[in-house]
Amino acid sequence: MIGDGLMHARLRRGEMSLGEKLWQVSWSFVLLIAVLAGIGVAMLYSAANGDMDPWASRHITRFGVGLALLLAVAMIDVRQWMRYAYWLYGLAFVLLVAVEVKGTVGMGAQRWIDLGFFQIQPSELMKVALVLALARVFHGADLSDVGRPLFLLVPTLMVLVPVALVLKQPDLGTALMMLAGGGVLFFVAGVRLWKFAVVFVAGLSAIPVAWQFLHEYQKRRVLTFLEPERDPLGAGYHILQSKIALGSGGLWGKGFLGGTQSHLNFLPEKQTDFIFVMLAEEFGMLAGMGLLLLYVLVLVYGIAISVRARNHFGRLVAIGVTVTFFLYVFINIAMVMGLIPVVGVPLPLVSYGGTAMLTLMLSFGLLMSVWVHRDVQIGRRGAFDEG
């Protein structure tokens, strides 16, 4: 047990060997996300009418690459992440601007940067970088700082400027997620609730103005959401078909590969945004609830890690990552069930899509890094301040 005590001291200071760090990784958490990715593989196999190609096999590869990225990120000291947080934010910001200037047009929106061998979506990167950067801001502030409106000005701009850029792409879903994710960091950092109320009211009164800036298809989506039967063969078609697929799945589902709505293509985008519907159609409500439960388990891990971390930066990063993850899950499932308007948000770990998978694994990597370095204490002013 002496060794154990020594170990603790070293953990606190962050002096661990690679082996020790690997030992500290929460392998049960890795198993959990692997199970989720496995569900994704099964559904993508079904989506291709019982074929590993074109989606399921690549999903496996991507998860493998993502897992390596997760572990690599987790090995890096959380203080390093804190040190480079602003740099990463800056990089993401530059890329976001670059998309505006030289982005290729895909899916009706400017979102991608083509690096030749790899396409990156700066808005995805920004989601992670924003969490890191805000965590660093609030790490360096005590409660009295957080209480000063002037202090809050800089982090507010750090959120709003990229949000505005993403909105302009236009990608309403990502923008709203960044806004909500950033807002949550403000919240857990201790910003007073009445300030949120003020912002909320201000935002509400800005809706009529914002409506003017929405694209025609976005307006249509919102209107369709409010009244889906308005246009059953037009914009309301997707959500109606999605509800039909879900509802007809019933309690037990229609069986693996037996989802008529999905396999006859009534269900749109079944391999990406609407994959949850396919699961619910083929395996019924019980499977849908089961998947939801697995996601809740991921949230529990995230929250537990954030509460357990002994450095404020880590806590904030963990909660930021967890909230972003939750928003993905909630927005996607609520959208396909017709609870909120159709916004292009994938279902984490299950939906087919490379960038989303890599971003997610990157943020889980950060979560693991927080966990591995949970006992490291970081001074207010800097990464290597032993204070």
Added chain:
Amino acid sequence: MQKDGDRSRVFTRRVVLLAGAKTLLVSALAARMYYLQVMEADKYSTLAEENRINLRLLPPPRGPIVDRFGVPLAVNSQNFRAQVIAEHTRDLERTLRTFSRLVPLSDYDRQRVIKEISRRRSFVAVTVRENLTWEQMALVQVNAPDLPGVTIDEGLTRQYPYGPLASHLLGYVAAVAEEDMTGDDPLLELPDFRIGKSGVEKVYDLSLRGKSGTSRVEVNAVGRMIRELRRDEGEPGHEVRLTLDMRLQAYTAQRLGDESAAAVVMDVHTGEIVAMASTPAYDPNAFTRGLTSGEWRALASNPRAPLRNKALVGQYAPGSTFKMVVALAALESGVVRPDQTVYCPGHLTLGNHRFHCWRRGGHGHMNVTTAIEQSCDVYFYEISRRVGIDRIAAMARSLGLGHALGLELPGEATGLIPTKAWKSATLGQPWVQGETLVASIGQGYVLATPLQLAVMTARIANDGIAVTPTLCRQTTVDGRLVTRPTPQFEHVGLSRPSLSIVKAAMWRVVNGDRGTARRSAITEDGWAMAGKTGTSQVRRISMRERETGVRKNDELPWKFRDHALFVCYAPADAPRYAISVIIEHAGGGSRHAAPIAHDVMLETLRLDPSRQRSDEDIAAIREPQVAAQDAADTLAESAVAAMPAPLTLNP
């Protein structure tokens, strides 16, 4: 460190709040899932099935139409159609160009294909050309590699092997029009479905049509068929058997030739129509194929009206063929005795108007027999004056004139038999006696169709049995075709003596020395024909024209010339068939209609389409009428007995 502790506490508190909020949201998701998948599951299951299952109709083969001996008159023929599926052809223009080198393709068709393809989904087959010959079909098949997306489809097309020879009776089928969309037969909504548009095809459409089959197919979101789940074969249409003898029908139609004419041949005992021709005719196959607007204009504007069934809807002044009606009315009412004579000086003066006989010099003394034989107009002027229009009209109606006879074809004309009441009701004027005189020679208001004239002749020939014409012994009961027995016809109530006088007179028309149709006698033993000529005037001859000399018929423009008519039956001593013939604007009935009627009658007797019926059958049909006949005889005898001694009727 203290401060970090504060921070940490606030953080933990807020994370708990956050977790609470998340729990709420996740619960909302779970509740929604429960609502959709359990509470609303049935509703969405139904919607999903509706999405997925598509009911396709299988059109049943249309029932054939056959003649009395089973000779097919309307059949379904194999039709090779070339179709093109847009998504299988890379360059539609080029494919169509290649196609038109193999099979001629009009610019109109080419435009239609391009238009239809642009309108429909890319996997829907669009017909490029129908009715390919076997050779053309083979040519397309052999060149398949050069014709990507082109396939040959076999369908059924209505075909009429005899073309125009029976077109007015059979009618034709054509695409369903908006106004045909009545009832709830889903077949009507099939784009390629054809329904009967006229003739037997229309009247028996429901029986011929059959019941649609269904094929339940699974379709995907864009309507492409994935697989067939279940198939219910429909019920093919019923065969409709007509009373027609196609050999005789063909002969009759060809004998009428290019004339604007009509002829009806019927069995005098059963009322069965064995031939009914109207010329010129049209080719119903062209209607099935679809007429071009030019073809349609040519048919519709032809002055000889090829689209009209003149035997059924053509209404003509019957001319002298009406004289039997007047004679029977006079004899039966006892107004005129058979041996009473009328002197014909060539005209009759009534008030200050002079009524001319067709023979300017006059016929001299005429009795009822010689008046019919020589068709003396003055005799009938005189006796009609005594009988009166209403009794003539009653006789005409009981012989089948002036009302529709219920033939199984659409649009039957009623003809017109005027009465005093009719005139005051429709024209608001009192009847003038001069009009009776005009009517007595089948002119003026009197109108009859060739069918009615044939029925009139048959009712005289069969001794007053009120046969009604029929083209088909079948009737629809609960959607099935049932063969009706020959109905029990009423007796008209004519006495034997009157009938035998008129029939003898009709025999003399054809066989007498001075008969108007003596040149058209049938000389074959036992087949002697009895008949009556008629010439119906189309224009009015003015007083001035009579003074300057009536223009010869041949010198008039076609549309002002007289109609030639002839009615007849044979064999004279045991009648089986009655015939009426009308040749529009041909001239005199004896010269233009009687020879044709002679030829048709001879052919009828030769073919004897009614021969399946034995003499016993005929006797059985006639049996119930014998009592009625006896009663009529007694009545007529007493009427004749009450008449004054023989004398000439002229004043």
